[in-house]
Amino acid sequence: MTLRLYWKDPYLWRFTARVVEETIHQGQPAVILDRTAFYPAGGGQPSDRGTLNGIPMREVVEREEDGAILHLLERPLRAQEAEGIVDRERRFDHMQQHTGQHILSQAFLRVAGAQTISFHIGHEVVTIDLETADLPEAVAEAAEELANRVVVENREVRTWWVGEEEVETLGLRRSPSVEGPIRIVEVADFDRNPCGGTHVRRTGEVGPIKILRWERRGGGVRVSFLCGWRALRDYQGKHRRLLQAARLLSAGEADLTEAVQALQRELKEAQRNLSLLQEVYVEETLLTLEREAFAAPFGELVIHVWAQLPPGLLPRLARRLSASGPRLVILAAGGSAGLLAVACGPGIPVSAQEVLERIRSRLGFSGGGGRSDYAQAPLPLAISMADLHRIIEQIREELAGRGAESASSSS
Numbered sequence: 001m002t003l004r005l006y007w008k009d010p011y012l013w014r015f016t017a018r019v020v021e022e023t024i025h026q027g028q029p030a031v032i033l034d035r036t037a038f039y040p041a042g043g044g045q046p047s048d049r050g051t052l053n054g055i056p057m058r059e060v061v062e063r064e065e066d067g068a069i070l071h072l073l074e075r076p077l078r079a080q081e082a083e084g085i086v087d088r089e090r091r092f093d094h095m096q097q098h099t100g101q102h103i104l105s106q107a108f109l110r111v112a113g114a115q116t117i118s119f120h121i122g123h124e125v126v127t128i129d130l131e132t133a134d135l136p137e138a139v140a141e142a143a144e145e146l147a148n149r150v151v152v153e154n155r156e157v158r159t160w161w162v163g164e165e166e167v168e169t170l171g172l173r174r175s176p177s178v179e180g181p182i183r184i185v186e187v188a189d190f191d192r193n194p195c196g197g198t199h200v201r202r203t204g205e206v207g208p209i210k211i212l213r214w215e216r217r218g219g220g221v222r223v224s225f226l227c228g229w230r231a232l233r234d235y236q237g238k239h240r241r242l243l244q245a246a247r248l249l250s251a252g253e254a255d256l257t258e259a260v261q262a263l264q265r266e267l268k269e270a271q272r273n274l275s276l277l278q279e280v281y282v283e284e285t286l287l288t289l290e291r292e293a294f295a296a297p298f299g300e301l302v303i304h305v306w307a308q309l310p311p312g313l314l315p316r317l318a319r320r321l322s323a324s325g326p327r328l329v330i331l332a333a334g335g336s337a338g339l340l341a342v343a344c345g346p347g348i349p350v351s352a353q354e355v356l357e358r359i360r361s362r363l364g365f366s367g368g369g370g371r372s373d374y375a376q377a378p379l380p381l382a383i384s385m386a387d388l389h390r391i392i393e394q395i396r397e398e399l400a401g402r403g404a405e406s407a408s409s410s411s
């Protein structure tokens, strides 16, 4: 079994050890030392990183059979002795999060009687699962407040070992999940918990503890939070985004909510006006297009091309025009939301799909589709309006025949 130096001194960043075994673990070169300062993944705390004789560490795990600590390396060590250097920033972050978690868990127990049933230090956020049906905002705030007070009081964090028989007398927050000697982590006069993790010396080192959000999970509540440097980085990022948003809205940061609400109201009003205008436009345009309709052997032919039109209007116009009689309607609009729409009213002997395909193949693009009464295709930006006019005019002549051609004002 490897001697775990991090239990006695979690601030040991550099150490030397004797190599006990070099092996392969899950296809990777692995080393077992007689002692180590590298924490292996476990108890919600991720494993350490760093180097052994300069070789980067991929993972640190505990071997189930004998509790030996396996250091998985990028390449074989091939040495009798090793100097280990622990990635200090990563480990200290884990110490801040882990001690912060002990404090916050005790705070939830005191404020809401909510026991912590699991804990996880993630890459981004830290979570605890609370044994409680719900978590009112005021309770979360009270727990956060209490936790931060314990941080500011800079209480001592102490660890020691006890025998199983002593456990009952210690008033632990949770019962131990392992047998044999138990390691106790104590936040002075506040919390005592069995734990094998690495912790800071005094609560002041934890830094700010900030709850981010919580959600129901199974029968309990999962709370996401950050401690220390993570909390500060999060605050910096949020503050930067808040200032950017305030600048974009020409508002003070305190008035941001009101500014967004005002913007939402304005947008709603503008959308209402826009749809009113579109109603008027559709009705006026229908009248105009009906007046411009060409006579054709099968009924009427309505053709119109716009340089640009808001999306949605074209299909609406085409359907309305074709609904009221034997009309073949071909409408097109260019621009970024360009569209070609063909609609066939009752009694029209050709299908909208066929007409669409004829126009499409002559203009040389594909896409879109539809049924016999209505078909549409997005118009590629590369199609010139002049080409579009020319092709549609050709189709018109073919469909309308000579009689209609003389009725056209454009010929």
Ligand SMILES: [Zn+2]
Residues within 6 Å of the ligand: 043, 098, 102, 194, 195, 196, 197
């Ligand atoms: Zn712990």
